[in-house]
Amino acid sequence: MSVTIKDIAQVSGVSYSTVSKALNDSPLVKPDTKKKILQVAKDLGYTPNFVAKNLVSKKSNTIGLAWPTIEQTALSTLVTEINKQVVKNNYFMMLSINDTNHAVEMFQKFRVDGVIIFEAETPLVKTFDSNLPILTHGVSSNNPYPIIDVNHRKSIYEAVLYLNRLGHKKISYVGFPSQTDKRQIEKLKGFRVAMNEIGLKVDEDSIISTDGLTWYDGYAAAKKLLQRSNLPTALINGSYDLSVGILRAVNEFNLKVPEDISIISYDNIPQMARLETPLTSVGVPVNQLAEKMVNSLLDLINKTNSLPLIEVMEPEITKRGSCSNPTYKKAD
Amino acid sequence: MSVTIKDIAQVSGVSYSTVSKALNDSPLVKPDTKKKILQVAKDLGYTPNFVAKNLVSKKSNTIGLAWPTIEQTALSTLVTEINKQVVKNNYFMMLSINDTNHAVEMFQKFRVDGVIIFEAETPLVKTFDSNLPILTHGVSSNNPYPIIDVNHRKSIYEAVLYLNRLGHKKISYVGFPSQTDKRQIEKLKGFRVAMNEIGLKVDEDSIISTDGLTWYDGYAAAKKLLQRSNLPTALINGSYDLSVGILRAVNEFNLKVPEDISIISYDNIPQMARLETPLTSVGVPVNQLAEKMVNSLLDLINKTNSLPLIEVMEPEITKRGSCSNPTYKKAD
DNA sequence: TTGAAAGCGCTACCAC
DNA sequence: GTGGTAGCGCTTTCAA
Numbered sequence: 056m057s058v059t060i061k062d063i064a065q066v067s068g069v070s071y072s073t074v075s076k077a078l079n080d081s082p083l084v085k086p087d088t089k090k091k092i093l094q095v096a097k098d099l100g101y102t103p104n105f106v107a108k109n110l111v112s113k114k115s116n117t118i119g120l121a122w123p124t125i126e127q128t129a130l131s132t133l134v135t136e137i138n139k140q141v142v143k144n145n146y147f148m149m150l151s152i153n154d155t156n157h158a159v160e161m162f163q164k165f166r167v168d169g170v171i172i173f174e175a176e177t178p179l180v181k182t183f184d185s186n187l188p189i190l191t192h193g194v195s196s197n198n199p200y201p202i203i204d205v206n207h208r209k210s211i212y213e214a215v216l217y218l219n220r221l222g223h224k225k226i227s228y229v230g231f232p233s234q235t236d237k238r239q240i241e242k243l244k245g246f247r248v249a250m251n252e253i254g255l256k257v258d259e260d261s262i263i264s265t266d267g268l269t270w271y272d273g274y275a276a277a278k279k280l281l282q283r284s285n286l287p288t289a290l291i292n293g294s295y296d297l298s299v300g301i302l303r304a305v306n307e308f309n310l311k312v313p314e315d316i317s318i319i320s321y322d323n324i325p326q327m328a329r330l331e332t333p334l335t336s337v338g339v340p341v342n343q344l345a346e347k348m349v350n351s352l353l354d355l356i357n358k359t360n361s362l363p364l365i366e367v368m369e370p371e372i373t374k375r376g377s378c379s380n381p382t383y384k385k386a387d
Numbered sequence: 388m389s390v391t392i393k394d395i396a397q398v399s400g401v402s403y404s405t406v407s408k409a410l411n412d413s414p415l416v417k418p419d420t421k422k423k424i425l426q427v428a429k430d431l432g433y434t435p436n437f438v439a440k441n442l443v444s445k446k447s448n449t450i451g452l453a454w455p456t457i458e459q460t461a462l463s464t465l466v467t468e469i470n471k472q473v474v475k476n477n478y479f480m481m482l483s484i485n486d487t488n489h490a491v492e493m494f495q496k497f498r499v500d501g502v503i504i505f506e507a508e509t510p511l512v513k514t515f516d517s518n519l520p521i522l523t524h525g526v527s528s529n530n531p532y533p534i535i536d537v538n539h540r541k542s543i544y545e546a547v548l549y550l551n552r553l554g555h556k557k558i559s560y561v562g563f564p565s566q567t568d569k570r571q572i573e574k575l576k577g578f579r580v581a582m583n584e585i586g587l588k589v590d591e592d593s594i595i596s597t598d599g600l601t602w603y604d605g606y607a608a609a610k611k612l613l614q615r616s617n618l619p620t621a622l623i624n625g626s627y628d629l630s631v632g633i634l635r636a637v638n639e640f641n642l643k644v645p646e647d648i649s650i651i652s653y654d655n656i657p658q659m660a661r662l663e664t665p666l667t668s669v670g671v672p673v674n675q676l677a678e679k680m681v682n683s684l685l686d687l688i689n690k691t692n693s694l695p696l697i698e699v700m701e702p703e704i705t706k707r708g709s710c711s712n713p714t715y716k717k718a719d
Numbered sequence: 720t721t722g723a724a725a726g727c728g729c730t731a732c733c734a735c
Numbered sequence: 736g737t738g739g740t741a742g743c744g745c746t747t748t749c750a751a
Contacts, residue, residue, distance in 0.1 A: 112727085439729040
């Protein structure tokens with residue numbers, strides 16, 4: 056049996072409603088009384104029963120995150136950042152690695168205040184209790200819940216323009232040309248559009264396809280690329296994990312960044328700065344994305360703001376010294 | 388307002404205690420009544436309120452898992468397997484990626500039935516409510532909670548003996564000789580003890596140190612090793628992630644497994660079978676480990692069994708064809 | 720400033 | 736078989 060407010064009331068010789076108020080730091084309780092009650096609570100090793108609290112207040116102060124099966128660094132970084140934001144707002148976060156539909160159902164039974172559906176691999180077939188605030192990210196857009204997304208196309212587009220402004224004409228894109236992954240398709244599109252706009256040809260030399268999004272895929276692609284006689288002066292690549300591999304290959308070829316080659320990577324996460332060569336990167340900064348997601352969900356929960364059904368966040372370039380102009384003067 | 392059993396009672400014209408019984412499939416309700424009530428519940432879109440249920444039954448049917456900051460494949464596989472076991476036992480699992488102490492505190496407030504502390508990076512300073520069943524894994528052994536561990540030393544020990552039985556005399560170990568990671572230290576010790584026991588010398592040629600436990604660490608170490616003139620006939624390595632890199636290197640050197648070199652890896656997870664070359668591996672099969680952990684926690688919760696403070700699980704070798712005798716005849 | 724009492728949604732017990 | 740009711744631990748009126 057754990058200790059309840061009644062126990063505290065008994066010991067401190069007050070009514071249990073007074074204890075409740077004291078515990079909630081209500082101004083209605085005399086400081087002396089409050090102090091004594093708090094002391095007794097501590098002595099007794101009292102742990103508030105959230106279950107009971109939630110039952111009456113109809114607030115769990117908890118959000119659920121339907122967790123994908125993720126291996127990608129950038130995505131697990133996002134989950135971590137979301138957790139930080141949640142804690143900062145005095146909420147808890149409950150993760151579930153079950154199937155999305157199962158996860159949401161469970162969250163609902165626990166009466167969480169809101170749910171984030173994150174990178175669902177399976178379609179959201181069910182319509183859940185319409186009162187449950189749900190926010191999605193990276194889910195196909197034909198779902199009834201607000202979605203916070205990221206402008207992938209513009210990210211790579213901006214990267215091309217940035218390199219071009221530095222004077223680069225020979226720019227290559229290393230990425231995974233998946234048929235099904237919308238995000239990868241968008242990135243590639245951004246590359247083509249930008250190159251076209253500034254009058255640079257896109258041929259097979261300028262697009263290097265990887266076999267996936269892992270570290271080794273980047274490594275293998277970069278190795279193939281770097282063996283060529285006619286090297287690009289600048290490289291754009293599609294993810295953090297790819298970057299790791301690409302840098303290894305660049306190292307093995309004894310190339311200096313940015314003296315021999317400029318590199319800009321997708322995924323604006325802090326880990327970019329901790330690579331063997333810190334990389335300039337483009338994308339929505341992960342902390343901003345996390346903050347936006349959590350604040351949006353909180354708005355949904357508190358009904359303080361109505362949300363647009365789709366919100367696409369715009370990318371930023373974060374300079375970390377891996378790009379210069381092609382004549383080898385550092386530009387960032 | 389979500390619908391409650393009272394709403395159901397009103398609509399179906401019975402008392403709400405009958406509804407409660409029907410919903411819990413009690414034999415005390417006439418099948419007809421039950422059927423009708425269930426139908427009404429469905430029509431109304433009723434979702435049981437676990438919060439209320441938990442309050443009275445003092446059971447949340449949920450266990451909490453204090454989630455480490457993991458990057459290692461084998462560990463996230465373990466979490467997934469644990470989740471499967473939990474679901475199989477009609478429980479829910481709540482994950483927290485917060486600091487362990489914070490996580491347990493939160494779980495306690497939510498009155499979870501039990502907690503698994505998994506690979507805690509920070510020491511467990513606090514003693515939590517002594518009534519909360521807690522099970523740990525991979526945590527330093529000077530904690531007051533039962534711990535389920537894995538015999539790392541014996542794993543590698545058995546691997547050496549296995550290779551030796553096949554006739555190998557030139558056996559190398561590729562692993563991360565961390566000063567602080569007890570598990571890595573134990574693996575290395577297992578190698579030394581076994582080699583010593585069968586009268587083989589351990590020199591710098593037989594131990595190849597990696598710089599970490601990532602994929603690339605394995606790749607880099609293997610490349611260095613394979614350049615030697617005097618190749619070992621068999622290789623033992625310390626983790627799944629290392630294996631991935633090692634196989635890439637082996638491939639690049641155009642070596643055949645097991646014809647040119649036998650490989651056995653630590654980490655007994657199914658992914659081993661899905662590598663470019665399926666690898667024979669040693670360790671406690673991850674599903675067995677997960678099952679043991681969940682069952683143990685459930686025992687703790689239901690007090691059906693008392694647990695020893697430390698339980699160390701013994702490894703198995705799972706043969707997947709990557710080992711032969713040195714004269715190139717497949718052995719497994 | 721404190722206390723009494725209602726009630727959150729549900730289970731479990733006891734009557735009928 | 737079914738209904739009435741107490742009570743889980745807490746917050747929140749309302750009275751004193």
